[in-house]
Amino acid sequence: MLGARRLLGALRLCSSVSCPRPRASAKMRVRDALRVQDARGECVTVQGWIRSVRSQKEVLFLHVNDGSSLESLQIVADSSFDSRELTFGSSVQVQGQLVKSQSKRQNVELKAEKIEVIGDCEAKAFPIKYKERHPLEYLRQYPHLRCRTNALGSILRVRSEATAAIHSYFKDNGFVHIHTPVLTSNDCEGAGELFQVEPSSKIKGPKESFFDVPAFLTVSGQLHLEVMSGAFTQVFTFGPTFRAENSQSRRHLAEFYMVEAEISFVESLQDLMQVMEELFKATTEMVLSHCPEDVELCHQFIAAGQKGRLEHMLKNNFLIISYTEAIEILKQASQNFAFTPKWGVDLQTEHEKYLVRHCGNIPVFVINYPSELKPFYMRENEDGPQNTEVA
Amino acid sequence: MLGARRLLGALRLCSSVSCPRPRASAKMRVRDALRVQDARGECVTVQGWIRSVRSQKEVLFLHVNDGSSLESLQIVADSSFDSRELTFGSSVQVQGQLVKSQSKRQNVELKAEKIEVIGDCEAKAFPIKYKERHPLEYLRQYPHLRCRTNALGSILRVRSEATAAIHSYFKDNGFVHIHTPVLTSNDCEGAGELFQVEPSSKIKGPKESFFDVPAFLTVSGQLHLEVMSGAFTQVFTFGPTFRAENSQSRRHLAEFYMVEAEISFVESLQDLMQVMEELFKATTEMVLSHCPEDVELCHQFIAAGQKGRLEHMLKNNFLIISYTEAIEILKQASQNFAFTPKWGVDLQTEHEKYLVRHCGNIPVFVINYPSELKPFYMRENEDGPQNTEVA
Numbered sequence: 001m002l003g004a005r006r007l008l009g010a011l012r013l014c015s016s017v018s019c020p021r022p023r024a025s026a027k028m029r030v031r032d033a034l035r036v037q038d039a040r041g042e043c044v045t046v047q048g049w050i051r052s053v054r055s056q057k058e059v060l061f062l063h064v065n066d067g068s069s070l071e072s073l074q075i076v077a078d079s080s081f082d083s084r085e086l087t088f089g090s091s092v093q094v095q096g097q098l099v100k101s102q103s104k105r106q107n108v109e110l111k112a113e114k115i116e117v118i119g120d121c122e123a124k125a126f127p128i129k130y131k132e133r134h135p136l137e138y139l140r141q142y143p144h145l146r147c148r149t150n151a152l153g154s155i156l157r158v159r160s161e162a163t164a165a166i167h168s169y170f171k172d173n174g175f176v177h178i179h180t181p182v183l184t185s186n187d188c189e190g191a192g193e194l195f196q197v198e199p200s201s202k203i204k205g206p207k208e209s210f211f212d213v214p215a216f217l218t219v220s221g222q223l224h225l226e227v228m229s230g231a232f233t234q235v236f237t238f239g240p241t242f243r244a245e246n247s248q249s250r251r252h253l254a255e256f257y258m259v260e261a262e263i264s265f266v267e268s269l270q271d272l273m274q275v276m277e278e279l280f281k282a283t284t285e286m287v288l289s290h291c292p293e294d295v296e297l298c299h300q301f302i303a304a305g306q307k308g309r310l311e312h313m314l315k316n317n318f319l320i321i322s323y324t325e326a327i328e329i330l331k332q333a334s335q336n337f338a339f340t341p342k343w344g345v346d347l348q349t350e351h352e353k354y355l356v357r358h359c360g361n362i363p364v365f366v367i368n369y370p371s372e373l374k375p376f377y378m379r380e381n382e383d384g385p386q387n388t389e390v391a
Numbered sequence: 392m393l394g395a396r397r398l399l400g401a402l403r404l405c406s407s408v409s410c411p412r413p414r415a416s417a418k419m420r421v422r423d424a425l426r427v428q429d430a431r432g433e434c435v436t437v438q439g440w441i442r443s444v445r446s447q448k449e450v451l452f453l454h455v456n457d458g459s460s461l462e463s464l465q466i467v468a469d470s471s472f473d474s475r476e477l478t479f480g481s482s483v484q485v486q487g488q489l490v491k492s493q494s495k496r497q498n499v500e501l502k503a504e505k506i507e508v509i510g511d512c513e514a515k516a517f518p519i520k521y522k523e524r525h526p527l528e529y530l531r532q533y534p535h536l537r538c539r540t541n542a543l544g545s546i547l548r549v550r551s552e553a554t555a556a557i558h559s560y561f562k563d564n565g566f567v568h569i570h571t572p573v574l575t576s577n578d579c580e581g582a583g584e585l586f587q588v589e590p591s592s593k594i595k596g597p598k599e600s601f602f603d604v605p606a607f608l609t610v611s612g613q614l615h616l617e618v619m620s621g622a623f624t625q626v627f628t629f630g631p632t633f634r635a636e637n638s639q640s641r642r643h644l645a646e647f648y649m650v651e652a653e654i655s656f657v658e659s660l661q662d663l664m665q666v667m668e669e670l671f672k673a674t675t676e677m678v679l680s681h682c683p684e685d686v687e688l689c690h691q692f693i694a695a696g697q698k699g700r701l702e703h704m705l706k707n708n709f710l711i712i713s714y715t716e717a718i719e720i721l722k723q724a725s726q727n728f729a730f731t732p733k734w735g736v737d738l739q740t741e742h743e744k745y746l747v748r749h750c751g752n753i754p755v756f757v758i759n760y761p762s763e764l765k766p767f768y769m770r771e772n773e774d775g776p777q778n779t780e781v782a
Contacts, residue, residue: 029565029624047656048624067623068565093656118656147622156623160568167558174420174459177551182573182608182631183646193590199635200585200607210637211645216591217573231538232458232547233420233439240573240631244590246601254602255574265438265484265509 025095031068033098039108041097046073046110047118049148050090052130055083062086062112064094067147070154070293074101077112088130089121089148133301151302154294158287165286166238166259169279175261176232180221182240185213192219192243195254217242221260229262236261251349270320273365277318280363284310309361319359322368326351329358346373416486422459424489430499432488437464437501438509440539441481443521446474453477453503455485458538461545461684465492468503479521480512480539524692542693545685549678556677557629557650560670566652567623571612573631576604583610583634586645608633612651620653627652642740661711664756668709671754675701700752710750713759717742720749737764 025043033046048066055061058079063072075094086092095114101107127142128134128149139146146152170177187194195217199210221237228235241258259279266272288295288310299307321329330341330351339348347355347366355364371380416434424437439457446452449470454463466485477483486505492498518533519525519540530537537543561568578585586608590601612628619626632649650670657663679686679701690698712720721732721742730739738746738757746755762771 031565049622067567068625091656144618144621147619153622156569156619157567159570163568163570164558164562167555171555174422176458176548177554178547179550179554179631179648181646183633195588196591197586197588197608199637200587200605210635214591217588227535228538228547230535231440231544234459240570242574244601246590255572257570265482 028098029068030064030066030071030073033073033108033110034069034071034106036098036108039098039100041099041111043095044098044110045093045095046075047093048072048091050086050088050092050121053083053086053088060086062092062094062115064092064110065148067153067157070150070157070291070297071106074103074106074109075112075115076109077115081112081115085117085120086115087121087123089123089126089128090117091119091121092117150297154291154297155302157294158291158298161287161290162283163238163257165283166279168286169282170236170261173234173275173278175234175236176228178221178225178228178232178235178237180218180224180237180239180260182218182242183211183215184218184224185211185215186223187216187219193245194219195242195244219243220258222262225260225262229264233264234261269367273318273320276365277363280318281314284314288314312361313363316360316362318363318365320365320367321355321359323366323370324368326355326366330354333358344370344372419489420459421455421457421462421464424464424499424501425460425462425497427489427499430489430491432490432502434486435489435501436484436486437466438484439463439482441477441479441483441512444474444477444479451477453483453485453506455483455501456539458544458548461541461548461682461688462497465494465497465500466503466506467500468506472503472506476508476511477506478512478514480514480517480519481508482510482512483508541688545682545688546693548685549682549689552678552681553674554629554648556674557670559677560673561627561652564625564666564669566625566627567619569612569616569619569623569626569628571609571615571628571630571651573609573633574602574606575609575615576602576606577614578607578610584636585610586633586635610634611649613653616651616653620655624655625652660758664709664711667756668754671709672705675705679705703752704754707751707753709754709756711756711758712746712750714757714761715759717746717757720746724749735761735763 025045028044028046030046030048033044036042046064046066048064050062051065051072052063053060060077060079060081060083062075062077064075065072075096093116094110094112095116096110096112098108099111101109103109123130126145128139128145134149136151139149139152147156167177183197197215197217218239218241220241221239225235225237236259238257238259240255242255243252244254245252261275263272263275288307295307295310299305324343326347327341327343330337330347333341333354335354337348337350337354339345339350341347341351355366356362368381371378416436419435419437421437421439424435427433437455437457439455441453442456442463443454444451451468451470451472451474453466453468455466456463466487484507485501485503487501487503489499490502492500494500514521517536519530519536525540527542530540530543538547558568574588588606588608609630609632611632612630616626616628627650629648629650631646633646634643635645636643652666654663654666679698686698686701690696715734717738718732718734721728724732724745726745728739728741728745730736730741732738732742746757747753759772762769
């Protein structure tokens with residue numbers, strides 16, 4: 001049924017290793033083809049999945065997408081091609097000439113000379129329908145296919161780009177990357193409920209002997225990173241983290257990726273906040289410049305107004321307010337909170353959201369917390385712990 | 392006892408946020424200081440750990456290392472400094488002028504104007520001794536300190552560089568990075584014994600309800616990646632992988648990082664082998680050019696001859712031989728194997744090692760295996776399965 005499957009790991013072995021088959025035309029990703037400025041009939045081959053089919057008089061228009069970008073490449077074929085096999089969802093290999101497009105919708109299009117259906121797709125059986133917008137809840141049933149939709153494709157391209165940007169930022173700024181362990185016997189600062197790990201029940205013999213101590217999935221690489229910063233000064237990790245919290249919410253995941261960094265010889269909290277601000281901004285800039293169409297799609301259909309918020313964030317310095325100031329702002333708010341803000345009590349999500357709105361939708365650092373609200377190892381201010389409200 | 396600890400997360404809060412303390416001199420990493428070509432008395436501050444102390448007439452020579460490179464920066468101080476506190480292992484902040492060194496051993500040195508001991512180190516209690524080479528087995532007792540030795544520092548810098556190079560290679564070649572899940576209910580192709588995951592025993596209530604199905608730690612992201620390659624064409628993952636194999640050997644780890652990639656529309660096995668060869672070479676080149684001193688250290692003290700092998704690998708194309716050829720080579724070998732090579736039986740480590748030596752210490756791809764030795768989903772050659780020896 002599905003085109004891609006046939007070619008996954010589809011490895012035809014040539015009889016002669018040193019002499020690969022000569023290629024009639026160069027393979028090109030859709031993303032690269034779309035960027036060609038003055039197309040002059042370059043002979044190229046594109047491979048991907050058909051996203052739309054349209055017949056118009058003697059001409060057949062196809063859109064082919066290979067996941068390298070949100071945009072598809074328009075294929076123009078004449079009536080000599082049999083359109084019956086060229087169905088939505090099929091995977092094809094198209095060879096032809098890259099030419100300037102007549103339409104204003106795109107720069108270039110591919111004038112097909114040869115179209116090969118690699119995997120056909122039966123519309124009735126295919127759960128994703130042509131020209132329909134599917135709710136995410138519906139797509140959840142098809143984890144093996146949903147990434148061929150615009151929404152999931154865009155989100156995963158953005159994630160990939162953001163991941164690369166995070167690695168680049170730290171590398172460019174002299175941080176050593178550390179793979180902190182996933183299996184660990186420490187539960188860090190008690191950041192959350194732990195998953196315990198044991199050899200599967202299929203293994204014979206006493207399980208206790210595998211690890212000498214109970215083994216858990218990491219909730220944070222912080223302790224390992226702190227040790228490493230005592231040798232490399234600046235270190236970071238970006239790996240999977242786990243919480244055994246059985247909550248169904250946007251804020252609770254059993255498994256998620258977390259960025260952590262530790263810096264020795266830091267002189268002020270400002271130095272740390274600067275690193276965090278730069279990391280956010282560098283990552284956002286990279287995503288906006290490398291995936292503008294994907295961001296636009298999220299902006300329009302997934303998180304309305306997101307693009308404007310990101311651009312606004314990039315143009316402004318992050319704000320820094322003290323815990324005492326934050327409580328004052330919250331006390332004066334016209335909004336009714338489920339939890340009444342009170343000095344000495346931790347901030348709730350509703351409070352944090354209000355503070356960000358109050359500060360003009362720019363990220364806000366809240367510093368100088370009462371020491372009672374923080375873990376034992378947090379460094380106290382030089383004027384001593386502050387556990388009572390001061391004017 | 393240990394300098395670093397005192398400053399880990401050492402965050403002095405300034406009373407005024409907008410007005411950071413003016414700095415007398417620019418902070419510089421040791422790595423960057425060592426690269427200054429024509430030092431002309433630039434005013435810089437370096438922070439790190441003392442690696443050596445030497446008094447000579449009226450002059451005190453220190454070597455300070457911050458983990459940014461294997462090499463330390465030489466600090467030259469006059470007799471006005473009290474050398475009693477400047478002990479091996481202490482962490483210091485040194486301010487001074489970067490000048491051309493009189494010695495041929497280094498380009499630059501730092502003429503100290505101010506040396507501040509941030510954390511002192513008591514030589515007797517410190518398990519790493521000045522000028523001693525410690526066996527790795529000894530250092531294993533001190534996981535929180537061993538990274539301050541040359542050997543562990545070099546290995547972790549190389550790992551960090553290799554990690555960055557792997558991400559760069561795939562990104563530069565149009566692969567989408569996918570975080571394949573660590574928690575999974577599939578055991579892939581049965582690649583190894585599984586770890587099972589359950590909420591820790593501290594959690595009350597029925598554990599069975601957390602996941603609907605038994606949950607394991609991934610042994611491979613292959614199946615997830617294959618699905619993703621059906622949307623993005625080229626995908627990769629580089630994450631932690633787990634095996635519950637209770638073997639104490641160099642080849643068995645409970646947790647390790649694995650690179651996996653999947654490509655749709657591959658036309659020949661050669662295309663795949665080319666990606667693998669390019670990945671190896673790009674990563675090796677990056678490590679050799681970015682960490683030459685670290686590689687040299689490993690070459691001299693850890694893996695003798697390693698550097699030459701890497702350079703040899705870079706200069707040559709990887710070889711490709713068929714399984715039948717491999718068996719022929721092994722049969723003609725003068726070496727006695729623990730497992731006699733036989734057509735139809737899988738290759739052992741001793742066989743693989745011999746084949747690499749036979750081929751001149753260049754990586755070798757062995758292709759065209761008998762189909763019986765491979766998993767069910769491997770694509771058969773176009774001339775059909777080969778399960779008997781052919782001439």
